[in-house]
Amino acid sequence: MRWKRPLPWIVAVVATATACGGPSHSAARTDGAGGGAAAGAASARPAPPQRSAVPSAGVRSVGVLLDEDGHWCTASVVDSPRGNVVATAAHCVFADGSASSGFSFAPGYRGGSGDPAPYGTWKVRTVLVADAWKAAGADADAHDYAFLTLEPDGRGRQVQQVVGAARPDWASGPERRVTVTGYPNKDRNPSDGPISCTTDTRRDPDLPGSMLMECAGFFDGTSGSPWLAGGRLIGVLSGGETDEESTAVLFDARTRALYDRAVKAAGA
Structure with a gap:
């Protein structure tokens, strides 16, 4: 598993012990619109998942x-x-x-x-x-x-x-709509503010008990970002195999x- 970024004082240890780097994920959101009776049905559907993180106003507790x-x-x-x-x-x-x-x-x-x-x-x-x-x-x-x-x-x-x-959820399933807010390191995020993504998760095929989201932009520094589903904390960002994916261990x-x-x- 690739980590977003180890502590400055453990870089040498991590480099020796495992191949870990900084990946990411995020998304830009689009909302559909329609007309007439069909429009009412469409507006009731959840917004499509983001594919890339966007600058965020942040969350006070994050x-x-x-x-x-x-x-x-x-x-x-x-x-x-x-x-x-x-x-x-x-x-x-x-x-x-x-x-x-x-x-x-x-x-x-x-x-x-x-x-x-x-x-x-x-x-x-x-x-x-x-x-x-x-x-x-x-x-x-x-x-x-x-x-x-x-x-x-x-x-x-x-x-x-x-x-x-945020209240924790100790029994969530892996398929949820989550909002993830984090802080990439300044070299990839000159504004040095938070980014956020709202998207759908699925079971991580490579690590039992974990979930995966596809949303670009969660670079080094976003490890530990809370995954909130319905306002409840169900996990924290731990890594990702590509810059388009992030993973989290489900709280249990x-x-x-x-x-x-x-x-x-x-x-x-």
């Missing part, structure tokens, strides 16, 4: 992971009792047996504006990935998701109080068990 060197992956706030849990891809935050540290989450990020972090930044406190990901075994790609817990901001607020959150009971660990850590 942002970037960043440190003093800039941002490298996308993440989003997940509804939790304490309000301080975010989801991203495991390969963004854990490699070669250790987790990243000293980084933050900036929801609603807009790098090309005068205020790139309009809702503030939250320091990451803990990184939780599945044991199977840590083991780096043959099925590691089936666990390419992570949950992070955050410190409150300088005013004592939890991130969910400020920007909201194993993902929920990891989330439960994050919730417990968040309240500790």
Whole structure:
């Protein structure tokens, strides 16, 4: 599986361990129109899927992971009792047996504006990935998701109080209409803002328990982007074999068990 982009400090490890690069997907939307009785029927149909991502106004609860060197992956706030849990891809935050540290989450990020972090930044406190990901075994790609817990901001607020959150769905099927919002790295996205695509997914034929979308534009930096179906979080972007495809592991009971660990850590 190709990853969108590993952390700066794990590039050498990833290059040695596996052939991973930055792919993408996205789409431009067209809406049909008609006339008379037939038009009414046509207007009730869902819009056709996008084939390429487009610049987006963004989602308040979706942002970037960043440190003093800039941002490298996308993440989003997940509804939790304490309000301080975010989801991203495991390969963004854990490699070669250790987790990243000293980084933050900036929801609603807009790098090309005068205020790139309009809702503030939250320091990451803990990184939780599945044991199977840590083991780096043959099925590691089936666990390419992570949950992070955050410190409150300088005013004592939890991130969910400020920007909201998406409720997770632990039992979604692979064939859904999703909206995916992410942040490509600046070299492929000079505006340094979010992109978005609304399209249909299907089962990933190469990785059981995963889904695939065809939508160009999700280049390096979009790993961890939330896949929202009916407003519920059903997975996060992990990779893609071509620049036209992206993949995500479907959230399931194993993902929920990891989330439960994050919730417990968040309240500790």
